[in-house]
Amino acid sequence: MCQSHQIAGQARSYRLLSPLYWRRNPVSQSPLVIERQSAVLRLRFNRPEVLNALDVQLAQCLREVFREIAVDPDVRVVVLSGSGRAFMAGGDLNALRADPVGAATRLIEPMHEAIRLISELPQPVIASVQGVAAGAGLSLLLAADLVVAAEEARFNFAYTDIGTCCDGGASWSLPRAVGLRQALSIALLGEGFSAAEALQMGMLTRVVPQAALDEAVSDMARRLASREPHALAHLKRLMRGASQHSLAEQLEAEHAAFVDCARRPEFVAAIDGFYARRSARVQGVAK
Structure with missing residues (x-):
């Protein structure tokens, strides 16, 4: 179940986020933490012990929350981020190893709807990237409208490392972000790259020092929230x-x-x- 924490303003009662659940479960146990700061809604992946690897529960939370955001006029900006040392280091390999076809289907279906919803949302979506963004994490940041990364962030396509192609719309979004030739190089060779390289390729909006990441993203979100x-x-x-x-x-x-x-x-x-x-x-x- 997802967890909501209201910081300021009157938060919408998202369907998945029942008050009974809030009372019974600490934020630390939720795969997705939702924080409302006036017109800015922050969604934080909360599986730091596995570098926020995407599992079925997190994918379902993202899908349901994006469905709600799409019809919430009080939300003007959405920010995606990860807890701990990573943005998101790919999918849940343990589940995929145990049940390759079944787990892939259960994971991909909600994730793909979440990716589609991001592209169709009327609100701008900012990805705030620290640490590692690989596999599904790379697909998610590519789906965002704006991407701000810490200087120390590292990126990797990663799918070929586990003998598969890609998901999350990466085959659609990556060539559009960096061009076909560069996208093929990233995907086929599977070589990691730095934030500076990602910025140069056109994958990122801005790169800032790690200590300045939160403030840079907050400033950007406030500017967007002030626009019509x-x-x-x-x-x-x-x-x-x-x-x-x-x-x-x-x-x-x-x-x-x-x-x-x-x-x-x-x-x-x-x-x-x-x-x-x-x-x-x-x-x-x-x-």
Whole structure:
């Protein structure tokens, strides 16, 4: 069962997160810890003893929570992170070894729905990466909209190390992030790489010192939460869908999205705020 912990604001009552369970089970026993900080929802993988390896329970928690987030207008930003020394070091190998086909199906089905939901969420999703991100962990961070990693973070495709191909949409997202040639190199050779290399390849948004990771992610989340959510939802949908459209189709989609934003009162309010800030800057220079 997943565990929720409200930090600030009024948290939505997620279906999986019953108050009775909260009273009976400590946060430390939950595979996924949910923390609400105003409009930012933090999802933290909580299996540090196995470097947050993805098991069926964690995959199911992610699927159910993302279903709820998709219809929660009070959530404006989602942050993914891992407890302890890793973001996520792949899947649960013990379960896969004991029942290869059955465990793979039970694990992949909820994980794949979670990945699809991330791409379709109106809210931006940030991955905060420390330590190792391998296998399923790499697939999850590739599904996120923005990825901030610590300088010490390490990455590995890892699937070929256990004699399989990939899951979690990696064959779709990795070539789009780094290009086909680089994606094939990462996947076929299975060589690990650093945060600096991942940034250079286009896999990451930003790399920061380990000590600055939490603050960098929090700052980014606050900035996103302050933006007009409908505009961000349209931007996410337009960017993610662009490769499936012709230029003419994309121009039409942009037109419709812009008009939808313009008809909202927040649009004029944002323009007024822009002029007010510019006027204040000009007056400051004049003084």
